[in-house]
Amino acid sequence: GPAVVTGVERKERKRKPQAPFITSRLQQDAARKLRYSAKRTMALAQRLYEGVELGDEGPTGLITYMRTDSTRVSDDALAAVRQHILDAYGNDYLPEAPNTYANKGRTQDAHEAIRPTLMEWPPDRVAVALAEHPEGTELVKLYTLIWQRFVASQMVQAVYDATTVDIDRGAAQLRATGQIMKFAGYTKVYEVAETDDAKAEAAESADRLLPVLEVGDAITLESVRPEQHFTQPPPRFSEASLVKELEERGIGRPSTYASIMSTIVDRGYVEKKEGRFWPTELGVLVNGLLVESFPEIVSSAFTAEMESKLDKVEEGTVEWRKLLGEFYGPFSDELEKARAEMRNVKREEIPTEWVCEKCGKPMVIKWGRNGSFLACQGYPECRTTQEVVKNLDGTWEKVPVQTTDEICETCGAPMTIKRGRFGSFLACTKYPECKTTKAISLGVKCPRPGCGGYIAEKRSRRGKPFYGCSNWAKKQCDFVAWDKPVPTPCPICAAKFVVKKENKSGTTLRCLECDWKQGVDDSEESAA
Structure with missing residues (x-):
């Protein structure tokens, strides 16, 4: 319906570049943009610092020391990066004087900020030199992050036009807000990633493009989107x-x-x-x-x-x-x-109303290396156990036994799903008389010729899931994948299965035998 513009407010806003990386900021941005763990980030940074082979140049240290809390940059490095900005982007992107950044109170200032050591080695040149390096892709991504942040830290501010439009529609007073970039400044090289959902939505809302409007303009409202925001509990830590x-x-x-x-x-x-x-x-x-x-x-x-x-x-x-x-x-x-x-948790037994199905003795809650579980008080004569979970109100509840169609290869009894230190597995229901166990199949046969095994989910010592062959112990089968195999044939090469990866951007399917891929993966997201 018809409405009238009653107010237009425009404000020019400037956003300053951020300081070159210190250790904590490097770990944060590498996690946000590259999905690297802090440990992986520091391992790659160590290699870049110690030196990598760059063709005729030999072993070359590409970055300064990576464990630092100082934003200080040497005069020589400032002169080199300012010359690079002038050559690559022009005088409009170069501030009159170098940008300076204050250190925090507890800063030791023993080392410079994390920066490239040689401006003669931009990321594209490093990428060519490390093309055959086993970690070349990851090293180049991290080096690019450090390079871009350092260059951006010595560029001019980004300039935006923030606009607020008030609209009168009789009984309703409406407002639209938006932001238009007037000059990219340092964002031409580097933009800090937002991982917090609320901040990301606010940034997206602020960047909405509004048409040029003046007070008194008559407009037609095509739709009105009511927005109400509630205080959300803090998210889990990344x-x-x-x-x-x-x-x-x-x-x-x-x-x-x-x-x-x-x-x-x-x-x-x-x-x-x-x-x-x-x-x-x-x-x-x-x-x-x-x-x-x-x-x-x-x-x-x-x-x-x-x-x-x-x-x-x-x-x-x-x-x-x-x-x-x-x-x-x-x-x-x-x-x-x-x-x-202090309580001796391992010796504690919490009485329950449950009775052992095998011997009739009371069942108690005990603590083991995989958490709380229900055990027979007749242990060690009776070894009956069952999984339990603790409800929010403090009460305990049995986890239903997960039955399967699998039959024990040793005694012919049905097999059930149990949870252990390295994830879920199949166990014989005749335990402890029969101690046969086996991995849970994903419905995908092992691709190794003559193996005859199947692919199952496993967990590393650090608890990270991966997928390997059930015959790794019997036949030393070395098939392993970090992405989950699914029993869907490849549409290009007709391979029996593809692997699936899920993240914030959605689901990616790809074939291990050919280049077929469907969806968006981390590398594409980082490049975007």
Whole structure:
């Protein structure tokens, strides 16, 4: 219907470039843009720093030291990058004076920011030199990220026109907002990725293109989209957001962020689902016991304060023996108290109303390496167990036994699905009399000639799922894939199966035998 423009407000907004990478920012952006873990990012950065073979140039270190919390850049590097900007983008993109960035309070400033060491080696030239390198693709992607961030940090601001239009339609007052880029500035080279959904939606909304309107213009409303926003609970931590949180709370140093995340995953305190950290039952239990017995030591405030005190030891303003004495005295007392009073979870038995189906004795909740489970009180004479889950209200519930059509090869009894340290598997229902187990088939036969096995999901020691052959132990079959095989033939080469990968962008199907691919993968997303 008809409506009238009652107000138009235009404001010019400028966005400054961000500082060159420090360790935490490199890990965050590599996680967001390249989907690299912090550990993988640091391993690749180490190779770029130590040097890679660049043809006739020989081993060449392409970046400065990668464990740093300083944004400082040498005068020679500033002069080189400013000349590159002038040559590649013109005078309009070069500020009159070099951009400077302040360091945070706890910065050690022992090393420069992470930057390319030689502006004569742009990413496209490095890509050619590393074409045959086994990690060439990943190294080039990370180097490109570092190169672009450094170049962008010394370019001019991006300029936008932010526009707000008020519209009167009788009883309804409506508003439309949008943003138009007037000058790309540093965004011509590098744009920070948003992973937070709310921020991404806000950015998308701000970038909507509006037509040129003036007060008094009559317009026709084709549709009105009501939008209501509610406060959302904070999302689960990703690697990028956890590094940011650690940095903001003053926990850890540039050299420890990656190991912190590796440790909590390796020890089973958290598991990663769709790029987010989820606490496990073990993690919740261990955290609860530590908070109960050592409330001050496991607090983030204590950790940050200790980091600050250790910095003072390094500076020579605090004597290290005195610092350790102040810490260890109270800690030793708490440790002895915990030895005497902390719950022995492995020996605990929670009574239940359930009765063992085999021997008639009561069933109890016990703790094992895979979490809580229901066990017969008659152990070790009776080894009956069953999975249980704890509800939000604190009550326990049995996990129904998952029956299958599989028959045990050893005794002929039916097989059931059990959950173990490395994921789900098939087990004989006659256990413990029969201890036969086997992997769960995905319905895909192993492609290796003469193998005769099938593909099943497995888990690495760090809990990451992968897919391998059921005959890896019997016949040493080496087939393995990180993407899930599905029993769909390839439309090009007629291979018996393709592999499926799922991420935020959607689902990708691809063939391992030929170049057929359907969907969007990470590399395409990163290049976009």
